[in-house]
Amino acid sequence: MNLYVHVPFCRSKCKYCDFTSYPGREEFIPAYLQALEREILSLSNLKCEINTLFVGGGTPSMLSAAQIKQLLGIIRDNFDCSGLKEFTFESNPESLSKDKLEALLDFDRKTRLSIGVQSCLDEHLQTLGRIHSTADFLEKYALALMTGFENINIDLIYGIPGQTVKGWLVELKKAVELKPQHISAYCLTVSPETQFGRDGVAVNDETTAEMYRGAVEMLTGAGYSHYEISNFALPGYECEHNKNYWRNGEYTGIGCSAVSHANAARCKNTVSLEKYIENAGTDKIKEETDRPGAESKLSETIMLGLRMRSGMELTPEIHSKYAGVIDGFVKDGYMGVAGGRFFITPKGFFVSNRILTEFF
Numbered sequence: 327m328n329l330y331v332h333v334p335f336c337r338s339k340c341k342y343c344d345f346t347s348y349p350g351r352e353e354f355i356p357a358y359l360q361a362l363e364r365e366i367l368s369l370s371n372l373k374c375e376i377n378t379l380f381v382g383g384g385t386p387s388m389l390s391a392a393q394i395k396q397l398l399g400i401i402r403d404n405f406d407c408s409g410l411k412e413f414t415f416e417s418n419p420e421s422l423s424k425d426k427l428e429a430l431l432d433f434d435r436k437t438r439l440s441i442g443v444q445s446c447l448d449e450h451l452q453t454l455g456r457i458h459s460t461a462d463f464l465e466k467y468a469l470a471l472m473t474g475f476e477n478i479n480i481d482l483i484y485g486i487p488g489q490t491v492k493g494w495l496v497e498l499k500k501a502v503e504l505k506p507q508h509i510s511a512y513c514l515t516v517s518p519e520t521q522f523g524r525d526g527v528a529v530n531d532e533t534t535a536e537m538y539r540g541a542v543e544m545l546t547g548a549g550y551s552h553y554e555i556s557n558f559a560l561p562g563y564e565c566e567h568n569k570n571y572w573r574n575g576e577y578t579g580i581g582c583s584a585v586s587h588a589n590a591a592r593c594k595n596t597v598s599l600e601k602y603i604e605n606a607g608t609d610k611i612k613e614e615t616d617r618p619g620a621e622s623k624l625s626e627t628i629m630l631g632l633r634m635r636s637g638m639e640l641t642p643e644i645h646s647k648y649a650g651v652i653d654g655f656v657k658d659g660y661m662g663v664a665g666g667r668f669f670i671t672p673k674g675f676f677v678s679n680r681i682l683t684e685f686f
């Protein structure tokens with residue numbers, strides 16, 4: 327099984343953030359950890375073997391070293407971790423420390439550390455409402471290497487107000503020079519319920535297209551494989567946990583707002599921290615269940631699968647429904663068909679939004 331654990335605590339709310347995250351609620355962490363344990367004990371797949379584990383947020387690195395050990399101890403006590411292929415832990419520079427990093431490596435020597443860097447320029451970090459500086463990031467990155475991490479992802483954002491194409495590429499070059507095993511480069515999206523949304527921040531599509539083009543060129547030139555629209559990895563370091571999402575595979579999500587996908591249904595936990603803590607371990611935390619019909623399941627599978635460079639199997643069902651659409655994109659060089667699979671080409675990745683909507 328693939329297990330996701332959501333840790334919804336943050337020091338403050340970033341201006342672009344639409345994740346389930348609660349700033350200034352640290353006093354709830356002990357109760358939250360107990361609630362996670364209750365939810366785990368209520369699962370039908372208790373004691374199953376875990377293939378990949380992803381602890382995300384929020385800011386999981388806000389937990390103290392003792393709390394990280396407690397959380398990982400709960401997981402180890404209740405699942406079979408002997409065949410664990412990948413363990414990712416999300417972090418932010420301001421809350422990483424040596425004892426926390428050691429606690430992660432004690433659990434799994436191959437822990438994949440994901441650092442929310444977002445920008446390598448202090449001015450942009452301030453615009454985004456981030457509370458760390460570039461110096462904080464560089465210091466914690468060096469600390470992670472010294473502690474023994476050999477699999478590090480850094481998250482970056484482009485399209486930040488005030489950021490130029492040239493400036494973005496200078497930032498990205500700084501990141502590439504550190505040689506992290508994985509880089510996620512996301513275009514800024516502005517949701518209405520965020521501070522940026524309320525402030526009316528707009529993203530310029532032409533500029534971000536140029537930024538994306540430059541990023542793809544620089545990263546692939548530096549030896550990173552562009553294996554998903556926004557994700558780049560050195561050989562052997564693609565994120566297996568996320569690849570399962572893109573393959574529309576099953577997974578178990580625990581914690582506030584976490585989603586599980588099993589038996590052809592997606593089920594989402596409550597986003598309310600209080601409600602989750604009070605009711606974890608019972609069905610009262612389940613708020614939404616989505617059981618897509620065969621048609622929407624097929625569109626969903628295609629839209630997820632085509633995010634990956636390897637694309638997906640061109641089954642008779644897909645061929646009979648979408649042959650015209652696929653042929654059109656192949657003719658324009660945006661898609662390819664080979665070895666029984668169909669996929670978006672590097673040229674097509676630049677207009678992937680337009681391509682994906684055709685399968686909806």
Ligand code: SF4
Nearest residue numbers: 336339340343347384
């Ligand atoms: S650190 Fe991440 S989860 Fe927390 S507020 Fe910022 S973007 Fe959201």
